[in-house]
Amino acid sequence: MTVTASSGSPRVSPQLYDTLPLSSVRQAEQQDRFPDGGELDTLITFFRSGNDRLDAARLLASNAESIVARAANRIFVGGTPLSFLEEPLSTGELSSKDVTPLAADQVAFQDSVRTFTGTESSRNKGNFLTRLLQGNDDGDVRIVLPTGFTAISVAKYGPGNMRKSVRDLGWFLRYVGYALVAGDPSILAVNTRGLRDLLEKGCSLLATNVALQEMRAASAALLRDRPEARRLTIECFDVLLKELAVPSPSTRQKLGSSVRQGLQLPAIYALAAETAQRFEMRSGLSGAEKAEIVRAAYRQVFERDIAKGYSQTPCEVEASQLVQGKLSMREFIRALGKSKEYRTQFYGRFVNSRVVELAYRHFLGRGISSLEEFRKAFSIVSDQGLNGLVDVLINGAEYAQTFGEETVPYLRDLGEEAQESAGWGSNRRLFRFSAPFESAPQYVTLYAAYRQPLGDQHVYGGGNDPIGNQYGAIFPSATASVSTRPAPFGYDTRRLLVSNGLTQPGQMDSPQFRSSRPRRLGPKIVRLQQIATGGNAIPRRAGQPSIRETESSTQAVIKAVYVQVLGNTGYATERVESAENRLENGDINLREFIRLVARSSPFRRRYWEGLYIAKAIEVMHRRLLGRPTFGRWEIDALFDTAARQGFYGVVDALINGPEFSECFGDDTVPYERFITPKDLTSRRAPTWKEQLNLEAQIEFNLRARPELKSGNSFKTPGDITPRNLQAQSSSSIDNWIKSEPLRKTDSREESIALTQAGSTTTSAKQPTWAGKVSFKGSASPEVPGARLSRALDSQNAAGFASKIGISSWIELKPPFTEDELKYAVEETYRQLINFIPFDDQRLTSAESKLRNLDINLAEFIEAVAMSDAFQQKLSRIAPLRVAPAASLALLGKTATPSEVAEFLKTRAEEGQRQAIKNMMKRRNPEDCNRLLQVKLSSFSGRKPFSNLKKMRGEQILAPTQLTTGPQLEALVLPSKENLASQSDSNTSRSIRNLTFTSSILGTQKYGLANALQTQDASGFTRRGGISSSIQLKAPFSEEELQIAIAETYRQLLNRIPLDTERLITAESQLRNKEVDLSGFVKSVALSEAFQNRLSSMSPLRAAAAAGLALLGRASTPAEVSEFLITRARDGQPQATLDLLNKRKQEEADDVPQINGMTTSAGQDQATVIRTSMLYRGNAGLNPPTDSPL
Known part of the structure; x- marks a missing residue:
């Protein structure tokens, strides 16, 4: 069989029998009218x-x-x-259970x-x-x-x-x-x-x-x-x-010719088909029936009832003669084909190729059968125009045999006559209602492709090849693009695949092909390194060798599996957590984990449900084996598997096959090994290519190379990038070619330069071209921190650019000018909705009231906050970020945790607008005419960093409460003088009971303030552990109680729970001194919130997280083993109680904290190192990613 193109094979499923509703409305549908009374009565009787x-x-x-x-x-x-x-x-019969079988x-x-x-x-x-x-x-x-x-x-x-x-x-x-x-x-x-x-x-x-x-x-x-x-x-x-x-009826014959194929249609197919209605003009018909036949002629020629839809009646004289019997239907169709309306709609708008195709549909009711027939019609329309084509089609023998003199032409579709396989897809597209709107010719491109060899594409059509990305199964349209047409590939035909960086893949489907590995620049291979435990003999567990692997490597492998198989890292509801835990514990190998992910519902929903079987097989082949399919023999084998065993059978056939075993084995994540030429073309980035001029003459005379002025300093590509360090009008290219340096020399650089050999001598040789290269020069090392020091010490106005902001507030007091009003209104829009709206989006009524002094500026701000633009802006933000964003926009400061909780509660109960109103009520009365903004210094233009650093350092405010959460570092706490100046007795007693280390209470500053005010460029230091502790000893105040409760929640749950989640009973017992702080910590540890956090983790990660949260240090291997054994035997709450019992007696009244960062008596160095490695902020929010063993 010759491998050439095909017109496509869209699925056509005609109904093989008739029903009463269809037969009742078919005539009305074909006549483009509503059902009449009799047809509606038939439908009513049927449904009743x-x-x-x-x-x-x-x-x-x-x-x-x-x-x-x-x-x-x-x-x-x-x-x-x-x-x-x-x-x-x-x-319907049911067998009785008491009957003897x-x-x-x-x-x-x-x-x-x-x-x-x-x-x-x-x-x-x-x-x-x-x-x-x-x-x-x-x-x-x-x-x-x-x-x-x-x-x-x-x-x-x-x-x-x-x-x-x-x-x-x-x-x-x-x-x-x-x-x-x-x-x-x-x-x-x-x-x-x-x-x-x-x-x-x-x-x-x-x-x-x-x-x-x-x-x-x-x-x-x-x-x-x-x-x-x-x-x-x-x-x-x-x-x-x-x-x-009745005897068996004879088949319907379709006469052939020298350019048409003769075919026959079985009678039962013709009987089952939905035949087109015949309209035949007869002299004995009534006037209404003759008018309906004229409308049927309009519908056939113009593809719609133009008399009803557009009030157009072409050829009125011919239509009158037809009704009177003076003109035949055949001549009336000829007149319609030569009319002005037909010429405008189906001739002037299209190329001649498309004109021929549409004319065959309108006058013969079929598509073009062969290339010879098309060539003949094309030559006629090119030589004689539209009138000649219409005369040839209507005067032909086919028209006379099929329609005669008085029958309106009709579409000869399925069931009317036998359909040819050649041009099948083009015929289906030509019979659509949208055919007049498709200007591209269908048949001429198809018949031209019949005589050309096939391009490299999917054997069942280019539409079955997914787009080469990793995000899902996206297929091109099989009907919109000519390149996606299917092709009659032979059973032994193989596709041409492009190697994706493999080393000598060899012949396809050979052992060398399956065992080929990627080169250095090929795809990255991800393997799961499993380490066997035990001594000389490998211990067994449930029939399998006991293995372990590092948790970080396992998580990286799991992520790679999700990216390759699913297309992304997997959402929380799509991850197969049970299989992940089994893989981490060594119960299954990587191959079985890939099988479980491929058999999961997310994979089935993306790559099986809703896809045709050929497409599903193609995309699953790429996901699991890393290459497209070879040909029909491979697809047909998997198609048979899908028919017999379904989705799971196809997955098992791909993973259990020899190719998966030899290519990936049991420890390698599948990777993309081969791609199609189309994928390679689409992945190449477009670039500019200089046009080749073959007529240009080549000049062989030697010319001097142009020289550029260059300095002796070492230049890198980073030096030509604008760094915002110099306020010079010249461009960076000018600075590049300047001979003098652009910066002052540091004294430490001079001391280093004196130690360089030959640095004080100059060469006496004549300068050559090689010596003038800009990258030629001394490559002496630069003093560490020299660039940062120069930037900090710069006194000119070319330092770091400060973000141009606005003052801390904008005040609008009457009387005010129009410019002041306009400025305040625009700044209000900028702060709340980030842009100045268009005229049709502005709050004109609120602006008019503000201009007429009917409202003040605060009320105008509230009107903007209640607008749809601001409300939609807040609706697109995460719930926990809405309250801080609204507080910054309306109050000029961030929201406290209590304000956030109140905002979220009001938003959930009464709506977002009511929460905004409550927030506006917290404004001070003196701010009624002010637009409060974020209180940060801002400058119009550029300021030296030496001036900016002082102002920024003074603006770093101390926290309003003594927060000791593990996530905070380098806090600037109030000084001793400020603490001593507080007069409240409860607060003084609270501060006396709160124990801090001397390093925090000192006058030394940390963090950004230290870096900005210091004279060296050493930068930030490494984060250490939390050096403060909170105790609760009787008698205590309500403020001390709330601090201890809040810090306990933060340490164990990493957040302050909502009112419905708080342990009200335990807090009351602690307030009434019925339990001590250790008893409250025990209640929080045994609460549902903390237990659910541990249950959502793998066993090893749960042990590590529980140790960090309750003991403040990394658990020893013995403690981890004891935790896991107790958890499996007695449950997780009992394992948590055992960890709480390990706390020291002197720590009973302390809030748990990370105290394993420093060496203490009785604590080995390995635990300190392990705690530092595991510490990632709060244990509840960020559980450790490393294994505790």
Whole structure:
């Protein structure tokens, strides 16, 4: 078979039978009108009788065995026909549990006898007078034995024929039930027409006739109480009897020619199809009917009813002559094709190729059959124009044979005549309603591609190749782009794949191909390094070797698996946490973990559900094996697996295959090994290529190379980047070529330069070109911190640029000018919604009130805060960030934790606008005419850093409360003088009870203030542990109690819980001195919030997090082992209690803190080192990522 292009094979699933609703509205749909009264009455009757017809169908289905048994017992003798039934026919009968089980043949014999006897008794029950009066009821279903009928012997007929005959009788009854539900017996005609010849050859047609009459009588007897259902059932059986009496119809022939293929269509396909309505102009029709036929001609030629939709009536004179009988329909169609409207809509807007395609649809009702036919029509329209093409099509023999003189042309689609395989997809697109809006020709490109070899694409169509990214299964449209058309690839055809950095991949699907590894510049390989534990012999656990790996490496491997298999790192609800824990504990290998991720619901939802099987196989192949499929033989094998075993079978076939074992094994994450040429082209970044001038003459004369002035200093690419350090108008390129240095020499640089050999001597040689290269010069090392020191010591106005801000507040007091009002309004917009709105978005009414002094500036700010722009801005922010953002915008300061909790509570109960109103109420009365802003110094322009650092250092404020959370570092706490000046007795007693180390209470400053005010450039120091502790000893104040409770929550839960989550009982007991601080810590540790945090982690991570939170240090290996054993045996709360019991007695009244950062008596150095490695802020928020062992 020649490998060439294809027009595409879109799935076409026409309905193979008719229903009453479809047949009722089909004519109205074809005539482009609303249903009339009779059609609506038919629909109403159909839907009203729906329950009756469904009940009748269920009744026939539940009594199917009795009906079939009655018919079989009438035409077969010498056995029990129902015993040959392979599957039960009844769907409504329920077998009793108390009945003794019998063999299959015994059950069949019992049912046959019971059914036959019961049926006869039900027919003949009553006295003679009753049977005489009821005799007329069965007159329409009286059984008439045909001449020559004889019963069939079961022994002579054979078991095989008996099984087929009983099965066919059940099928006939099932189709009658379908027809009852559909309300139309067309499904019976479609499926039984043509069976006469088959029954005469393999069975007895007379016996089939008698069996159907018996089934009709039995069904009518069951439906005696439902007259309408009984009538429709009898009609269905009559259709079966009539169709079996009709000989098999002949096929529909499609005449061929020298350029067209002759085909034939089976009659049952034509009967099942939805045929187009024929409109034929006759002299005896009424005026309304003739007007409808004229409109049908408009719909065919112009593809829509232009007289109804656009009030256009082309060719009015010809239409009048047609109605009067002076003009034939054939000539009227010719006049429409040559009209001005047709020329405007279907000729002037398109190229000649598309004009030919549309003309075949409008005048012949089909597409183009061959390239020769297209060439002939194209030459005609090029030479003679539109009129010549219309004359050729209408004067042809095909038009005369198909439509004649008086029939309106119609679309010859499925069921009208046999369709050609060539141009199948183009025909489907040409018959769409959107064909007039597609200007690109379909057939000429298709027939041109027939004579060209295929490009490298997917064997079942380029639309099955996903776009080469890692984020999901995105496929190009198979119909919008010509390049995505399918192609008749051979079974042995293989695709051309591009190696993604592999070393000598060799022949495809060879051992060398599967074992090839990437080069240094190829894809990164991620492996899971597993270390066996134990001594000489590897200990066993559950039949598997005991292994362990570092937690950080395992998490990196797990992330790589999610990125490769799912396309991203996986959301919280998509991660397979149980499989992750098993992988971390060594219970499964990496290969099994990949299998579990591939079998998960997120993978199935992305790459299986909603995708065609060929597309799903292609994208799963890329995800799990790292390459596209080779060809049809590989796809067909997986297609068969999908049909037999489903989604999980395809996943197992890919992972259990030899290619996965040889390429990745049990410890390697799959990576992209091969890509398609299309992927390679799309991944190449576009670049500029100089046009090649072949006519230009090459000059071979030597010319001097241009020299650039350069200094002796060492230059790097970073020196030409604007650093905002010098306020010079010259460009950085000018600075690059200047001979003198752009900065002053540091004294430490001079001392280092004196130690350089030959640094004080100069060369006496003549300068050469090599010596003038800008990168040639002394590469002496620079003093550490010299650049930062120069920036800090700079006194000019070229230091670091300060962010241009606004003053701490803007005040608008009456009387004010228009400029002041405009400035205040614009700054309000900038602070709240980050931009000045357009005129149609501004709050003109609020601005007018502010201008007329009806409201003050605070009320205008509240109006802007209540606007949709500000509300939508807050709605897009995370809940915990909304309150600080609103407080900064409205109050000019950040919100405290209590204010955040109050804001979130009000927002949840009363809405966001009410929370904003409550926040505005916290403004001071003197700020009614002020726009409060973030109180940071700002400058208009540039300021030296030496001046800026002093102002910034003075603005670093001390915290309002003594916060000792583990996440804080380098705090600047109040001095001793400030602490001593406080007069409140409760606060003084609180400070006396709060124990701080001397280093915090000293006058030394830390953090950013220290870095800004120091004269050296040593920078920040390494973060240390928390050196302060909080104790709660009686007597204590309410403030001390709240500090201790808050810090306990922060240490264990990393947050202050909401009011509904707080341990109210434990806090009351602590306040009433019924328990001490250690008892409150125990209650928080055993709370549901802390236990859920530990349960969401892997076992080793839970042990590490619990140790850091409760003991303030890393757990020893013995403590970790004890925690895990107790957790598995007695539960996690008991393991938590055991950790609390390990706290020292002198720490009972202390809030837990990280105290394992420094060496103390009885604590080994390994624990200190391990604590420093595990410490990542609060243990509850950021659990340690390293293993505690």
